[in-house]
Amino acid sequence: MKPLRAPAIDAADVPERRGSTYPEPYAARMGDRAKRRLGDALGLTKFGVNLVTLAPGAQSALRHWHTLEDEFVYVLEGEVVLVTDGGEQVLRAGACAGYPAGSRDAHQLVNRSGSPARYLEVGNRIDGDNAFYPADDLMWCEDENGVYAAHKDGRRYGA
Numbered sequence: 001m002k003p004l005r006a007p008a009i010d011a012a013d014v015p016e017r018r019g020s021t022y023p024e025p026y027a028a029r030m031g032d033r034a035k036r037r038l039g040d041a042l043g044l045t046k047f048g049v050n051l052v053t054l055a056p057g058a059q060s061a062l063r064h065w066h067t068l069e070d071e072f073v074y075v076l077e078g079e080v081v082l083v084t085d086g087g088e089q090v091l092r093a094g095a096c097a098g099y100p101a102g103s104r105d106a107h108q109l110v111n112r113s114g115s116p117a118r119y120l121e122v123g124n125r126i127d128g129d130n131a132f133y134p135a136d137d138l139m140w141c142e143d144e145n146g147v148y149a150a151h152k153d154g155r156r157y158g159a
Contacts, residue, residue: 007042011051014041022062023149023157026138031058031111039122047124054080054117060109062136068129071099071121073109078117080109101126106134 004010014036020027032055039049054060060073063083074096082089082097084107091097091109099107101124111117131140141150149157 009038009041011036011038014038014051016053021149022138026062026136029059029062031055033058033060045125047122050121052119052121054078054109054111054119056111056114056116058111060121062133062138063106063108064131064133065099065104065106066101066123066129066131068101068126069123069131070101071107071123073097073122074120076118076120078111078115079113080117080119081112083108083110101129104132106132 016034016036018032018034020030020033022030034053036051037048038051039047042049052060060080073091075091075093077093079090079092082091085105097107099105109117109119133139137151139150139152140147141154142148151157
């Protein structure tokens, strides 16, 4: 078989990114989460596409909602628990979920199984989008030096 060439790629060739941009104590709560930024690798600028692997015990993000960003996930392998304001439900391979911008239904995925789970996450990229974390003391702020994590009272993390 011939190797793929642009505009096609093999997802396995995209480097995995581990860890989180959340400040502590939140970053450690993500567990072993790996993302392959497929959209970035393909040069997409209007929306992002990530191939995410959650090890047992890992979570996708803190429970959050976006003001302007639509989000979509499609489970490829394993199972995850979708946690929303309305409760919890198990998503298995073939299931999908969508989170419309501004819906205020905070959500996250958690792998409570004994095996890794993989899913695609897709979201649009809109300047001015804000994410809110109703269960955690976190917000993102922006000043002339860029975006930074802060407590809900405005104090910077790590300051």
